[in-house]
Amino acid sequence: MITVEKLSKHFGEVNAVDGISFEVVEHENLILLGTSGCGKTTTLKMINRLIEPSSGMITIDGKNIHDQSPELLRRGIGYVLQNNGLFPHYTVAENIAIVPQLLKWDSKRIEKRIAELIDKLHLSPDQLKVYPNELSGGQQQRVGLARALVADPPVLLMDEPFGALDNITRSKIHAEFKALDELKRKTIIMVTHDVQEAFELGDRICLMDKGKIIQIGTPAELLFKPANDFVSSFLKEQRLQLEFRAIRIKDIWNLLPHTKEITEVVSLSANMDIWSGLEKFKYHQADHLNITHGKETRAIGFEQLITAFYKYQSSRAHE
Structure with a gap:
């Protein structure tokens, strides 16, 4: 579904992303994992052209992303941010309806789709009329996910989507995330620096450092067949709990x-x-x-x- 070939991004003398290549198959959840500054968020933003690459190519479903305008590209990709990115002066319903309105859906179709999603995401119909600041952090994140899913895009990009939540709320949302049928039909690339989260949610993990891919594989492959000492060291402190997650x-x-x-x-x-x-x-x-x-x-x-x-x-x- 997604192919990245020899992708690079340079900011002056800094190689934020340095010639990386990978593929994501349809309906897979690939996690971009690494410490701050390793290039994972820059990589994600190049996929929906929030950042233009210095070199390399990205295709989605066989089509080069540069063969269409950034605006049209983004309407076909769901995007979820750490701090949800909701517009504070729009109600919850207005926030969720942004992309369908751009796609010129009729109001009845929008209302039906929103009602379907908020039920799946455990939000109340009464909350559609309120503003984001009237919701808890977990509820705001659900609204952000609903907005990304509402037009039913085949691809979903998630940038530290649960990073701002407390541990209890995050654990609950993780369970909902894994159970949500809407997400099982998506091809997902998610950025996180949380190793436990990566092992819990990812089908495969792409471990990055200094703009390069160090190893890409299943959680079990990273644990039991590390590519080098960096991989072993990166996972060492949490290894036992990660094995419980990977096996x-x-x-x-x-x-x-x-x-x-x-x-x-x-x-x-x-x-x-x-x-x-x-x-x-x-x-x-x-x-x-x-x-x-x-x-x-x-x-x-x-x-x-x-x-x-x-x-x-x-x-x-x-x-």
Whole structure:
């Protein structure tokens, strides 16, 4: 869906982005991760031409982004900012309706689409009439996401979208983000400097430093097959929790006991990561939970899940 080839951006003597190339497949969520100044936000802004590249090429769905005006390009790309970027003197409804109005949608179509989105994003119809400063930070971020999604663009760019939220609100929005069907149909590039967020939300992670791509791969690939010492060092402090995020229950399925499922017990999918699975035990206050992988369901306890995880971790360390 998105191809970036030999992309560079120079500000005077500074190489903010230095000849990077990558691809993002349709419906994938690629995370641009790195410390401040590594070039990730500059890269994102070049994709919707908020910043023009010094050299290189970007195509979206096979079309060079420079073959159309920046204004038309941006109407087909959703864009979400850290501080939501809402217009303070527009109501919530007016903020969400900006792009559909530019696309000359009729009012009934706009109203129907807004109503559909606010329901999915857990906002109240009463909040459509208020102004952004009357909402909480989490609610403002949901409005910003609704505005980016309202015209149903195939591509969504997100620049530190949850960075201004407190940890509790951010955790809740992360869960909503992963569950939202609207986002499963999008090709997403998200910028963050939060390693945990990258591992929780990304299908693949593009780790950058000093304008260059150091490694691009799945969370598990970065953890267990680091390209160099920089990657290992970057992840070192949070490694254990990142492994809980990167490893899914299906990855350790063969290490779990072959127990029969228990009726009247909550069932989980083996596609869930280990961390989320362990949190389910706490939430449901259960000794065992049913876990389904393909056609098989097993009743697994907290300790059994932890034990299988450490066995898997040990086997990867010796590969």
